[in-house]
Amino acid sequence: DAKTTQPPSMDCAEGRAANLPCNHSTISGNEYVYWYRQIHSQGPQYIIHGLKNNETNEMASLIITEDRKSSTLILPHATLRDTAVYYCIVRVRSSNTGKLIFGQGTTLQVKP
Amino acid sequence: GAVVSQHPSRVICKSGTSVKIECRSLDFQATTMFWYRQFPKQSLMLMATSNEGSKATYEQGVEKDKFLINHASLTLSTLTVTSAHPEDSSFYICSAAGTYTDTQYFGPGTRLTVL
Numbered sequence A: 001d002a003k004t005t006q007p008p009s010m011d012c013a014e015g016r017a018a019n020l021p022c023n024h025s026t027i028s029g030n031e032y033v034y035w036y037r038q039i040h041s042q043g044p045q046y047i048i049h050g051l052k053n054n055e056t057n058e059m060a061s062l063i064i065t066e067d068r069k070s071s072t073l074i075l076p077h078a079t080l081r082d083t084a085v086y087y088c089i090v091r092v093r094s095s096n097t098g099k100l101i102f103g104q105g106t107t108l109q110v111k112p
Numbered sequence B: 001g002a003v004v005s006q007h008p009s010r011v012i013c014k015s016g017t018s019v020k021i022e023c024r025s026l027d028f029q030a031t032t033m034f035w036y037r038q039f040p041k042q043s044l045m046l047m048a049t050s051n052e053g054s055k056a057t058y059e060q061g062v063e064k065d066k067f068l069i070n071h072a073s074l075t076l077s078t079l080t081v082t083s084a085h086p087e088d089s090s091f092y093i094c095s096a097a098g099t100y101t102d103t104q105y106f107g108p109g110t111r112l113t114v115l
Helices: none
Strands: A009-013 A018-023 A031-038 A045-050 A061-064 A070-075 A084-092 A106-111 B004-007 B010-013 B019-025 B032-038 B045-051 B067-073 B076-081 B090-097 B110-114
Touching: A009 A018, A018 A031, A018 A084, A018 A106, A031 A061, A045 A061, A045 A070, A070 A084, B004 B090, B010 B019, B019 B032, B019 B090, B019 B110, B032 B067, B032 B076, B045 B067, B076 B090
Parallel strands: A009 A106, B010 B110
Antiparallel strands: A018 A070, A031 A045, A031 A084, A061 A070, A084 A106, B004 B019, B019 B076, B032 B045, B032 B090, B067 B076, B090 B110
16 A cells, blocks of 8 residues: 555646645655656656655755655646646665555646 | 656557567666556556566566566566456556666556457
């Protein structure tokens, strides 16, 4: 079973920031928080990951609470192309043992 | 960087035939590849994990004799669906991780339809 909880759906206005929450209250000390998104009928796309510090890249920012029990993915200026299912996943950072267990994710609808 | 391809993107076959799906890491060496299946309106389900040169490890409930996985090189893994039936119709997606990065990068997926 997935170890994260996400709202099933969210709306966001185009050009505004999209803030997607994720709860992972049972996260272990060696588990990272990963975010992927899946646009309809495509393979998932990696967005960002982090352990305990906030992270930022060209796609998004990841804010992790100090107790690491929850996090927020921020898309600073959402566009229509950001409409997708967003998955928050916790995993051990290892190429051969760090499975990705997908939950139901959050369907983000960006509206004009 | 970190590009993963799959071939074919779409395949239609008759019941009882076998279908092979290829997954390639184009710009990095993938020591580990993963195969997922996704039914309509559902999330991805991990089927198996394969390490280069080793036998694949299958998740509980996945028939290893039906879904044959080969990971013979650091850039190629194949999934063969043997004696396919209509209930095997699904979206099959691979991912790869390895020497370049332990982050998993996904292929575009293969839509299998069994008639």
